[in-house]
Amino acid sequence: MKSSTITVDESNAFVTRFDLPPAGSGPLNGLCFAVKDVIDVAGCKTGCGNPTWRDSHPTATAHAVCVEQLLRAGARCVGKTICDELAFSLLGQNYFYGTPLNPKAADRVPGGSSSGSASAVACGLVDFALGTDTGGSTRVPASNCGTWGFRPSHGFISLGGVNPLAPSFDTVGILAQSIDVLVLAARVLLAAGSASVNKPEAIHVIQDAFALADAEVQEALSEPLCRLRGLCGERVTKTSLGDLADDGSNFANWADTFCVIQWAEINSCLGAWIADAKPKFGPDIAGSFELTSQLDRRCVADAWQQREEYFRRLHEVLESNDLLCIPTTPALAPRKGNPPVRTSRSGGYYPRTLALTSLAGIARLPQVSLPIVDEGGIPAGLSLLARHGQDDFLLEVAKTIENNSAAEQVLAASANTF
Amino acid sequence: MKSSTITVDESNAFVTRFDLPPAGSGPLNGLCFAVKDVIDVAGCKTGCGNPTWRDSHPTATAHAVCVEQLLRAGARCVGKTICDELAFSLLGQNYFYGTPLNPKAADRVPGGSSSGSASAVACGLVDFALGTDTGGSTRVPASNCGTWGFRPSHGFISLGGVNPLAPSFDTVGILAQSIDVLVLAARVLLAAGSASVNKPEAIHVIQDAFALADAEVQEALSEPLCRLRGLCGERVTKTSLGDLADDGSNFANWADTFCVIQWAEINSCLGAWIADAKPKFGPDIAGSFELTSQLDRRCVADAWQQREEYFRRLHEVLESNDLLCIPTTPALAPRKGNPPVRTSRSGGYYPRTLALTSLAGIARLPQVSLPIVDEGGIPAGLSLLARHGQDDFLLEVAKTIENNSAAEQVLAASANTF
Numbered sequence: 070m071k072s073s074t075i076t077v078d079e080s081n082a083f084v085t086r087f088d089l090p091p092a093g094s095g096p097l098n099g100l101c102f103a104v105k106d107v108i109d110v111a112g113c114k115t116g117c118g119n120p121t122w123r124d125s126h127p128t129a130t131a132h133a134v135c136v137e138q139l140l141r142a143g144a145r146c147v148g149k150t151i152c153d154e155l156a157f158s159l160l161g162q163n164y165f166y167g168t169p170l171n172p173k174a175a176d177r178v179p180g181g182s183s184s185g186s187a188s189a190v191a192c193g194l195v196d197f198a199l200g201t202d203t204g205g206s207t208r209v210p211a212s213n214c215g216t217w218g219f220r221p222s223h224g225f226i227s228l229g230g231v232n233p234l235a236p237s238f239d240t241v242g243i244l245a246q247s248i249d250v251l252v253l254a255a256r257v258l259l260a261a262g263s264a265s266v267n268k269p270e271a272i273h274v275i276q277d278a279f280a281l282a283d284a285e286v287q288e289a290l291s292e293p294l295c296r297l298r299g300l301c302g303e304r305v306t307k308t309s310l311g312d313l314a315d316d317g318s319n320f321a322n323w324a325d326t327f328c329v330i331q332w333a334e335i336n337s338c339l340g341a342w343i344a345d346a347k348p349k350f351g352p353d354i355a356g357s358f359e360l361t362s363q364l365d366r367r368c369v370a371d372a373w374q375q376r377e378e379y380f381r382r383l384h385e386v387l388e389s390n391d392l393l394c395i396p397t398t399p400a401l402a403p404r405k406g407n408p409p410v411r412t413s414r415s416g417g418y419y420p421r422t423l424a425l426t427s428l429a430g431i432a433r434l435p436q437v438s439l440p441i442v443d444e445g446g447i448p449a450g451l452s453l454l455a456r457h458g459q460d461d462f463l464l465e466v467a468k469t470i471e472n473n474s475a476a477e478q479v480l481a482a483s484a485n486t487f
Numbered sequence: 488m489k490s491s492t493i494t495v496d497e498s499n500a501f502v503t504r505f506d507l508p509p510a511g512s513g514p515l516n517g518l519c520f521a522v523k524d525v526i527d528v529a530g531c532k533t534g535c536g537n538p539t540w541r542d543s544h545p546t547a548t549a550h551a552v553c554v555e556q557l558l559r560a561g562a563r564c565v566g567k568t569i570c571d572e573l574a575f576s577l578l579g580q581n582y583f584y585g586t587p588l589n590p591k592a593a594d595r596v597p598g599g600s601s602s603g604s605a606s607a608v609a610c611g612l613v614d615f616a617l618g619t620d621t622g623g624s625t626r627v628p629a630s631n632c633g634t635w636g637f638r639p640s641h642g643f644i645s646l647g648g649v650n651p652l653a654p655s656f657d658t659v660g661i662l663a664q665s666i667d668v669l670v671l672a673a674r675v676l677l678a679a680g681s682a683s684v685n686k687p688e689a690i691h692v693i694q695d696a697f698a699l700a701d702a703e704v705q706e707a708l709s710e711p712l713c714r715l716r717g718l719c720g721e722r723v724t725k726t727s728l729g730d731l732a733d734d735g736s737n738f739a740n741w742a743d744t745f746c747v748i749q750w751a752e753i754n755s756c757l758g759a760w761i762a763d764a765k766p767k768f769g770p771d772i773a774g775s776f777e778l779t780s781q782l783d784r785r786c787v788a789d790a791w792q793q794r795e796e797y798f799r800r801l802h803e804v805l806e807s808n809d810l811l812c813i814p815t816t817p818a819l820a821p822r823k824g825n826p827p828v829r830t831s832r833s834g835g836y837y838p839r840t841l842a843l844t845s846l847a848g849i850a851r852l853p854q855v856s857l858p859i860v861d862e863g864g865i866p867a868g869l870s871l872l873a874r875h876g877q878d879d880f881l882l883e884v885a886k887t888i889e890n891n892s893a894a895e896q897v898l899a900a901s902a903n904t905f
Binding site for chain 2: 092093109126127128129130131132133134137138141142223224225227228229230231233235236237257259260261330333334336337338340341342344345346362366367369370371373374376377378384433458
């Protein structure tokens with residue numbers, strides 16, 4: 070555990086702590102990390118944030134592949150982190166384990182479902198942490214807690230030893246305090262080298278994504294966007310999702326498609342267990358799972374068709390060194406106590422957030438969320454996305470932007486760094 | 488169930504039979520299919536070929552997403568098929584449920600693990616069947632039983648409701664009696680349209696893959712290879728895996744890398760359950776699972792690194808309308824009774840078969856196995872593979888080749904059809 074001004078107890082980020090030394094030496098030497106409790110660590114129960122799950126499943130006999138990779142590369146694992154029940158929430162308030170601290174905004178939720186991983190990183194207790202991200206579960210808490218967050222291209226980080234939620238969208242994500250650490254850890258998990266190109270050809274700023282965001286988020290992101298224009302000049306262009314994909318679709322369409330498939334797969338993965346084990350859920354979560362079981366599954370085929378059309382369209386349009394830019398979330402982290410409900414209609418927190426997060430999910434894109442703060446110091450996230458499979462490129466560009474921004478915030482506006 | 492000269496009882500292909508009518512109308516109208524018993528059908532136990540698994544898991548509450556898609560497109564589901572225990576064998580001899588009939592070679596194994604699905608198709612009891620394919624479990628039984636077999640690009644057919652084995656390689660595969668039915672079913676599951684291009688730019692016949700095969704298999708495949716040359720002319724070229732990838736690697740290297748990751752992920756997915764439930768396994772299968780638990784997991788990180796290097800190399804080299812050509816399996820189906828063991832060394836059945844099947848697994852490639860027969864009428868398979876994501880193209884080309892071969896076997900040699 071790193072020394073921090075915030076104690077482990079104050080953070081409430083951990084389910085359990087231990088000290089698992091490195092199993093090799095490499096690029097992660099000297100770094101420590103925590104693991105979301107849906108990912109196996111040998112000798113521990115993988116509790117998935119729900120006591121009934123924990124008590125009805127055996128102790129893991131092996132580390133997840135991703136944990137092996139990090140240990141082998143020199144990192145030390147210091148514990149497992151609290152998450153939302155069965156990873157199915159974007160809020161980070163666990164009825165049984167409590168709410169991990171959002172140290173940048175203590176009266177607000179950390180975001181979920183990788184709540185404890187985001188909290189542990191933001192509290193300075195670890196260098197980085199593993200989360201998972203199906204519908205935003207790494208990106209949203211990264212945005213809320215002011216950390217870096219990374220969702221890889223689907224299928225490029227091993228899910229061996231990670232509890233499935235919705236296989237078509239499940240990924241292992243990473244949260245980190247710095248882009249340098251994020252890139253180091255991501256390269257190990259992706260088995261990536263340095264990208265040969267780190268100069269974006271075009272950065273498409275998707276206007277209707279920004280239009281979904283609250284005024285305070287738009288305001289917070291305007292300065293970083295200006296900086297991006299300063300760094301990249303005319304390669305930064307404004308567009309809309311429908312214009313980009315040239316199919317007239319909008320974020321609500323994408324989110325609808327995402328939700329049908331996600332709910333169907335969640336019900337496929339967990340429905341039988343829920344019906345059989347009759348687990349005790351927190352009050353909000355029970356309703357969420359109820360929704361997945363009420364889905365008319367005959368819709369799934371049409372949704373899958375639509376998903377692949379969206380995927381193909383964007384895959385054809387995007388060049389290998391293009392980027393997309395959107396807000397990570399449409400709102401600052403909700404305040405604790407009266408959380409937004411999943412069933413609220415289009416203007417609500419969930420529909421707007423899923424609208425933004427479904428872009429990477431549907432199109433299998435990698436996404437990095439950069440930590441930004443608003444005028445009052447409350448975190449927000451600005452996201453860059455790249456073409457499916459272009460994870461190395463995306464990470465390199467994010468690193469270049471951050472390092473140039475940090476070093477030359479003033480000069481950059483005229484220097485056109487790339 | 489289709490009418491066939493072979494009865495359902497004679498086939499021993501099914502765990503259970505039922506009649507699940509279509510849930511819509513579409514391209515699969517009038518076709519019936521069976522489902523490997525690792526894929527959920529609502530109201531059935533998903534037994535995974537092992538009684539302890541069946542008895543310790545609840546009844547499925549929903550169809551797997553892939554089953555929904557087929558029913559919605561007009562197909563009728565007529566039952567669930569026998570498979571090897573937990574899908575971890577390439578032979579198709581189940582200690583508890585018996586060996587499904589290989590109607591083309593009754594003294595030989597059907598191949599596994601999608602043994603019952605291949606048998607049901609080959610016996611003419613269904614138009615097509617769903618299998619899964621992690622390390623060859625659709626392609627090998629397709630080859631052994633003389634049916635068409637398709638493994639999709641990893642990540643492009645939903646795994647929601649399919650029991651995980653090794654998530655980095657798991658796919659849903661399809662077996663069919665005709666290429667036309669195979670393409671219809673695959674298009675539904677992939678949500679693909681017709682490919683815009685169906686003319687291959689280059690067909691790389693990988694010589695060291697053919698060199699792995701027994702003389703009788705090489706002989707059986709020589710005539711179809713000639714036909715391919717007749718159809719495609721100079722675009723058919725000879726190469727080796729090492730030359731193609733330009734890294735000097737060979738099939739044994741690829742298989743070693745594949746096995747480390749596969750075993751690690753199998754142990755991650757099933758190890759805890761096996762340690763806890765202490766299932767009764769057939770004598771051969773127990774040893775296979777024992778192997779996965781004895782793996783030194785510190786090797787996994789290096790294997791993952793190697794895998795991604797192989798993947799990237801081939802992904803860079805292959806154009807979107809290139810094809811690779813290899814034998815599906817290196818040997819005719821083994822005779823029943825004295826099955827080959829997994830631990831045998833490099834010349835054995837398992838190492839040679841995994842050498843061939845690991846090409847698609849490591850490089851995330853789609854693969855179609857075409858049914859061929861040797862002089863004695865024993866089936867063998869010739870495989871075509873395409874770049875990751877080029878499933879539509881691969882299927883269209885396979886269809887064109889088959890239809891042209893059938894219609895113009897004689898003329899084609901000079902006509903250069905494409």
